[in-house]
Amino acid sequence: MKKVPSVLTIAGTDPTGGAGIHADLKTFQECTAYGMAVVTSVVAQNTEGVRNYVNVSLEMLEEQIEAVFDDIYPDAVKTGMIATPEMIEKIASLLEKEDVPLVVDPVMVATSGDSLMEKETVQLMKERLLPLATIATPNISEAEILIGKSIRSLKEAEEAAQQIVEETKVKATIVKGGHLTEEATDILYTDGKWERFSAPRTETKHTHGTGCTFSAAIAAKLARGRSIEEAVSESKTFITNAIAETLAIGKGNGPVNHWASRLKKSDIVVENARQLEG
Ligand SMILES: Nc1ncnc2c1ncn2[C@@H]1O[C@H](COP(=O)(O)OP(=O)(O)O)[C@@H](O)[C@H]1O
Numbered sequence: 001m002k003k004v005p006s007v008l009t010i011a012g013t014d015p016t017g018g019a020g021i022h023a024d025l026k027t028f029q030e031c032t033a034y035g036m037a038v039v040t041s042v043v044a045q046n047t048e049g050v051r052n053y054v055n056v057s058l059e060m061l062e063e064q065i066e067a068v069f070d071d072i073y074p075d076a077v078k079t080g081m082i083a084t085p086e087m088i089e090k091i092a093s094l095l096e097k098e099d100v101p102l103v104v105d106p107v108m109v110a111t112s113g114d115s116l117m118e119k120e121t122v123q124l125m126k127e128r129l130l131p132l133a134t135i136a137t138p139n140i141s142e143a144e145i146l147i148g149k150s151i152r153s154l155k156e157a158e159e160a161a162q163q164i165v166e167e168t169k170v171k172a173t174i175v176k177g178g179h180l181t182e183e184a185t186d187i188l189y190t191d192g193k194w195e196r197f198s199a200p201r202t203e204t205k206h207t208h209g210t211g212c213t214f215s216a217a218i219a220a221k222l223a224r225g226r227s228i229e230e231a232v233s234e235s236k237t238f239i240t241n242a243i244a245e246t247l248a249i250g251k252g253n254g255p256v257n258h259w260a261s262r263l264k265k266s267d268i269v270v271e272n273a274r275q276l277e278g
Pocket residue numbers: 139140176177178179184185186199200201202203204207210211212214236239240243
């Protein structure tokens with residue numbers, strides 16, 4: 001019998017369903033992978049912002065992760081919101097015993113600007129979690145915090161991606177270009193070379209959960225056996241469609257449309273603008 005690819009997210013919640021484990025599970029489903037979820041923090045948030053959160057205990061975090069691995073061994077794992085250094089240490093100590101592709105989305109601040117991580121967590125993420133990971137997916141402000149420098153151009157974003165790989169030993173890093181250019185351009189660095197992934201930018205305020213969705217798609221694609229470059233390229237198309245085909249719901253920054261790729265199969269061609277040899 002053919003094995004079903006399964007993928008696990010270890011992340012926080014969003015009761016309005018646009019970000020966190022909810023966005024991840026919707027994305028896994030759309031990418032035809034069996035989705036599983038371990039909750040790190042229960043977050044009271046909506047499209048307007050984060051109101052409060054509580055972290056699950058370290059014991060409960062461990063028991064959830066063990067319950068998954070003892071039963072359905074995932075083909076890929078992604079991490080999202082991890083609020084404290086102790087939670088990073090617990091997750092790293094469990095995942096370092098496993099052999100599984102790992103996507104680390106270094107969630108620090110929500111789209112609304114609210115912080116989802118204690119300051120001291122960053123250092124431990126660099127020291128303990130990123131060395132175990134296949135790919136890190138910081139946006140510009142997360143990359144700036146990881147390297148301790150500001151990023152004002154695509155060239156600097158390239159340098160940042162390389163620095164994160166070299167400093168932390170993560171296999172690959174994609175720095176999401178944010179608003180550096182007219183197009184939505186992301187920079188991947190792996191195996192000593194850069195690759196740019198560009199797609200048309202949609203003018204919209206409805207970008208709640210874009211980072212969660214993009215990293216979840218990469219994890220699902222890795223679970224399905226894609227290479228890092230293939231996973232990123234296909235996920236870029238997925239997120240571009242999900243943002244373009246807006247749902248326009250919620251009073252604030254609304255969620256993306258996770259089923260958009262079903263409607264728009266290959267309407268949008270993601271252009272690999274160029275490849276730089278390192
Ligand atoms: N308005 C937009 N239109 C098209 N693509 C976008 C838009 N905003 C973000 N993206 C893309 O969505 C993905 C996830 O981005 P996100 O994590 O929100 O980072 P950023 O802070 O760079 O927007 C990236 O591939 C990014 O380039």
